[in-house]
Amino acid sequence: MTRELHLNAFLMEAGHHEAAWRLPESIPGAGIDVQHYIALAQIAEAAKFDSIFFADGSVAQGTGEFRVPGQIEPLTLLTAVAGATSRIGLIATASTTYNDPYGLARRFASVDHASNGRAGWNIVTSATSEEAVNFSLEERPLQATRYERADEFLQVALKLWDSWGDDHFVGDKAGARWGDPSRLRRIDHRGKHFQVAGPLNVPRPVQGYPLLVQAGASEQGKAFAARYAEAIFVAHQTLEQGQAFYADMKARAAAEGRDPAHVLVLPGIVPIIGSTEAEATAKARELDDLRIPEYGLRQLATILEVDEGDLELDAPLPRAVVEQTRREGFDSRSRLVIDLAEREGLTVRQLLGRLGGGRGHNVVIGTPEQVADTIEAWFTQGAADGFNVMGAALPSGLVTFVETVVPLLRERGLFRSEYAGTTLREHYGLPRPANQFEAEGAQVVQPA
Numbered sequence: 001m002t003r004e005l006h007l008n009a010f011l012m013e014a015g016h017h018e019a020a021w022r023l024p025e026s027i028p029g030a031g032i033d034v035q036h037y038i039a040l041a042q043i044a045e046a047a048k049f050d051s052i053f054f055a056d057g058s059v060a061q062g063t064g065e066f067r068v069p070g071q072i073e074p075l076t077l078l079t080a081v082a083g084a085t086s087r088i089g090l091i092a093t094a095s096t097t098y099n100d101p102y103g104l105a106r107r108f109a110s111v112d113h114a115s116n117g118r119a120g121w122n123i124v125t126s127a128t129s130e131e132a133v134n135f136s137l138e139e140r141p142l143q144a145t146r147y148e149r150a151d152e153f154l155q156v157a158l159k160l161w162d163s164w165g166d167d168h169f170v171g172d173k174a175g176a177r178w179g180d181p182s183r184l185r186r187i188d189h190r191g192k193h194f195q196v197a198g199p200l201n202v203p204r205p206v207q208g209y210p211l212l213v214q215a216g217a218s219e220q221g222k223a224f225a226a227r228y229a230e231a232i233f234v235a236h237q238t239l240e241q242g243q244a245f246y247a248d249m250k251a252r253a254a255a256e257g258r259d260p261a262h263v264l265v266l267p268g269i270v271p272i273i274g275s276t277e278a279e280a281t282a283k284a285r286e287l288d289d290l291r292i293p294e295y296g297l298r299q300l301a302t303i304l305e306v307d308e309g310d311l312e313l314d315a316p317l318p319r320a321v322v323e324q325t326r327r328e329g330f331d332s333r334s335r336l337v338i339d340l341a342e343r344e345g346l347t348v349r350q351l352l353g354r355l356g357g358g359r360g361h362n363v364v365i366g367t368p369e370q371v372a373d374t375i376e377a378w379f380t381q382g383a384a385d386g387f388n389v390m391g392a393a394l395p396s397g398l399v400t401f402v403e404t405v406v407p408l409l410r411e412r413g414l415f416r417s418e419y420a421g422t423t424l425r426e427h428y429g430l431p432r433p434a435n436q437f438e439a440e441g442a443q444v445v446q447p448a
Helices: 033-044 074-084 101-114 129-135 143-161 218-229 238-256 277-289 293-304 319-322 331-344 348-355 368-380 397-412
Strands: 007-009 051-054 087-095 119-124 169-172 175-179 211-214 231-234 262-274 362-366 384-391
Touching: 007 231, 007 262, 033 051, 033 074, 033 397, 051 074, 051 119, 074 087, 074 101, 087 101, 087 211, 101 119, 101 143, 143 218, 169 277, 211 218, 218 238, 231 362, 238 262, 262 277, 262 368, 262 397, 277 362, 293 331, 293 348, 319 331, 331 348, 362 368, 368 384, 368 397
Parallel strands: 007 051, 007 384, 051 087, 087 119, 119 211, 211 231, 231 262, 262 362, 262 384
Antiparallel strands: 169 175
């Protein structure tokens, strides 16, 4: 079977560049405009993208002075998008730290049914202290505790999705049997963090489970992904970084007894495209000129877990920041940012310019051919199974990518012209998981 490139459209209000909302053609209120997101999803679906993705966090970002501080809750948004599309996958972020397994398993199962099998869950453990205080906590749990909870959370969610047999529904009017009670099961989970009886009150998802996505690249994040993730969203600046991560994750998945081909690695790419290099550079410069340094500095300080006053704009990153070996929040992203600054000898001001387009994701400025070359190189040289496409400005960045780069990828035999299946798992070439309670010898408890 020929290996196929996968494309996910990462949709973020007016665009991923921090100044995108200031462009003349942008919609400043895009973050709360449902029709904006529906239109973007339809563009991606027409181009046969595998999926779209909405990130999320349970905190208002900043003061709202320089950029929208939040957006519509993503599972609600996915349900709206599901009704306006028919094939494209629908992925949203939800935290295992600030949700409970029963409620979240129910919501994702519901989206999977509402979309006829197109739901995906980007699993996060929530990195910021600001989120904790919105959930009656004085401080975020330690990273080790967050991942320990996440592991048990996933175990419970999988059990709940499997608490209905696929063949539970009977619908026998004459015999007065709506369903087969032997196919509805309690899970009686008793663990360190959760005690859940079950069963779920929504039938097993169309896909068995929603597609499981993970985006943490810390050591604990990678271990978690090796056990559970079917797609990994990640940020890399260089082909070599991408190759090292790709090989590591495939090996980790194999060590967990999983098929490495069923763990797809999708780095982020922020394409800024022009018909010539000069035109692409001019587009990038226009966006850069609209940046607000105060906003970028605040974002950088959050990633590095320092005070803004600790960073001097026209000096390199402080040595104490560079040499800090571990952070409880954005550990892997902070290391990526520090490596970029050190590798290229950047001042803080220059670093802010490099991060403005995609918060550490790879910004590729060039012609459609140059962007397609980058994608092909990473795909064929062991750095990616596909890409998280992040339009610097939306919708224009996505439209340009679809109209100019996607045809080149098809000409090179890398990307589909039509969908081969109907579910998100089918788009990603992944099997529908078996029900764990239907395995030979499985212990089943009936509902009380």
